[in-house]
Amino acid sequence: MVRLSDVAARAGVSVSAVSRVLSDAPNTRVSESTRRRIQEAAAELGYRPNFAARALKSARTHVVGLVVPDVTNAVFTELLHGVEDEAYRLGYVVLLARADGLPEGVDIIGRLIGEGRVDGLIVQTGDAMPDSDINRLIAGRMPVVFVNSIHPEGAGSVVLDDERGAAVAVDHLVGLGHRRIALISGLASSDTARRREGGFRAAMERAGLEVGERDVTRLGYEPARGAEALTLLWAGEERAGEERAGEERAREERPTAVVVANVNAAYGALAAARRLGLSVPEDLSVVAIHDAWTAEHTWPPLTTVRMPLREVGATALRAVVENLASGARADVVVTDPAPNLVERASTAEPREKN
Numbered sequence: 001m002v003r004l005s006d007v008a009a010r011a012g013v014s015v016s017a018v019s020r021v022l023s024d025a026p027n028t029r030v031s032e033s034t035r036r037r038i039q040e041a042a043a044e045l046g047y048r049p050n051f052a053a054r055a056l057k058s059a060r061t062h063v064v065g066l067v068v069p070d071v072t073n074a075v076f077t078e079l080l081h082g083v084e085d086e087a088y089r090l091g092y093v094v095l096l097a098r099a100d101g102l103p104e105g106v107d108i109i110g111r112l113i114g115e116g117r118v119d120g121l122i123v124q125t126g127d128a129m130p131d132s133d134i135n136r137l138i139a140g141r142m143p144v145v146f147v148n149s150i151h152p153e154g155a156g157s158v159v160l161d162d163e164r165g166a167a168v169a170v171d172h173l174v175g176l177g178h179r180r181i182a183l184i185s186g187l188a189s190s191d192t193a194r195r196r197e198g199g200f201r202a203a204m205e206r207a208g209l210e211v212g213e214r215d216v217t218r219l220g221y222e223p224a225r226g227a228e229a230l231t232l233l234w235a236g237e238e239r240a241g242e243e244r245a246g247e248e249r250a251r252e253e254r255p256t257a258v259v260v261a262n263v264n265a266a267y268g269a270l271a272a273a274r275r276l277g278l279s280v281p282e283d284l285s286v287v288a289i290h291d292a293w294t295a296e297h298t299w300p301p302l303t304t305v306r307m308p309l310r311e312v313g314a315t316a317l318r319a320v321v322e323n324l325a326s327g328a329r330a331d332v333v334v335t336d337p338a339p340n341l342v343e344r345a346s347t348a349e350p351r352e353k354n
Contacts, residue, residue, distance in 0.1 A: 002047045010041035022047070023091075064320050065095045065118040069126025074292035075263060075309070076124065079147065082313025083122060090321055092119075099126060118142075120320035122313075125149050143323035145316045145330065149191040156323065156330040158316040160307050162192050162289075163199030165339040168305045169259040169287045170203035172341050176349045178285060182215040182255035184229040184265055193218065196261045196289060215255065226265030227272035233258065234276055256350040257285035263292055263304055270298055270346070281348035291342050300345035308337050 007022070008015045013034060020028040021038045030038075041047075066083050068076045080096065087094045095118055120143035125134060137144045138155045145156040166183075173181050183200045186193030197216065204211050217229035234254060260266035266288035270280060278284050280300055288295070291306035311334050319330035 002045045006045055007042045007047050010045060011038045061119055063093045063095050063118045065097060065121045067097050067099050068124045069099055071098045074294045075290050078309035079313040082310035083317045086314040086317040119324055122147060122316045143320050145319045147312055147316050156319050158312050158332045161333055161335050162195035165289050165305045165307050166196040166199030167203040168339045168341050170200055172287060173257040174207045178257040178350050179209055180255045182233050182258045184226055184258055184260040184269060185216060185218045186221045186261055188218045193261055200259055221262035221265050223264055223268030226260060226268030230269040230272040260288040263288040263290040263295055266302055280346050282351055285347040287347050303344045303347040304342045306340045306342050308334050
């Protein structure tokens with residue numbers, strides 16, 4: 001096992017200098033050439049820090065927990081990459097855990113908080129995450145940063161520019177000539193859903209377009225909820241009993257395009273469109289917020305608005321580390337890079353200009 005003294009001998013410096021440089025100790029006073037020589041010596045010898053000893057000395061694990069609703073959700077891939085890349089840069093390790101769908105009696109939040117396994121937490125809440133878990137996180141002493149949701153009671157947050165993301169989707173459809181545009185949104189209780197609906201409505205107003213009561217659903221982000229939402233938009237209960245003349249009117253009022261506030265719900269919407277006999281994009285254009293590798297492999301490939309989730313992850317990790325160092329709490333909206341349209345085959349001009 002390579003020791004600090006071995007690195008010090010190779011670099012020709014003191015053990016204390018090696019310790020300060022390799023632990024990124026604040027106020028380390030060495031020249032840049034000495035720092036580089038120490039780092040090169042450590043790399044040549046294959047030195048690995050003793051994290052157990054470091055944790056005992058500093059009362060820190062140098063581990064940050066990332067809690068997401070579902071580790072199989074492709075949307076969280078970019079978030080995880082951002083967290084991990086920044087953690088590696090700052091000398092931390094990421095412990096990934098899921099919050100939803102655990103066996104009854106498994107208390108992942110309690111274990112992470114109570115057993116000293118992590119120095120801080122980055123949390124993406126899901127629709128099924130109990131309020132009791134959220135309240136425990138906020139009430140605890142451990143630094144917690146929520147991503148994509150805002151909890152004002154003492155916890156930090158890093159969120160996307162959701163309003164702008166929804167506006168990009170609407171502007172794309174308006175530019176194609178659509179005038180009857182609906183929104184498949186998340187639950188009314190969801191922070192992101194509220195912001196995206198606000199951005200949708202603002203963009204529609206700027207375009208001089210109305211949003212009717214039947215043009216917005218708030219059923220959730222899961223694929224099944226997206227399928228249910230499109231079915232309601234297309235042939236809801238309100239329209240089921242209409243006479244033929246009324247049905248003709250209903251067809252005229254149906255959307256020619258839909259913005260889906262989450263890409264996972266959009267997968268369900270595409271499936272529902274097939275069941276309803278709709279051709280996408282000939283009968284209905286579909287654009288979703290969030291991009292994922294899976295969006296390229298739907299049929300048709302899905303037009304999306306790519307949101308900077310990698311940057312959200314990196315910003316959240318920095319916020320946890322800063323909180324550990326100074327107690328500062330972050331409330332950040334990530335605007336750079338801006339939401340970006342990824343145009344694929346699920347959007348086109350309406351069949352008939354409306």
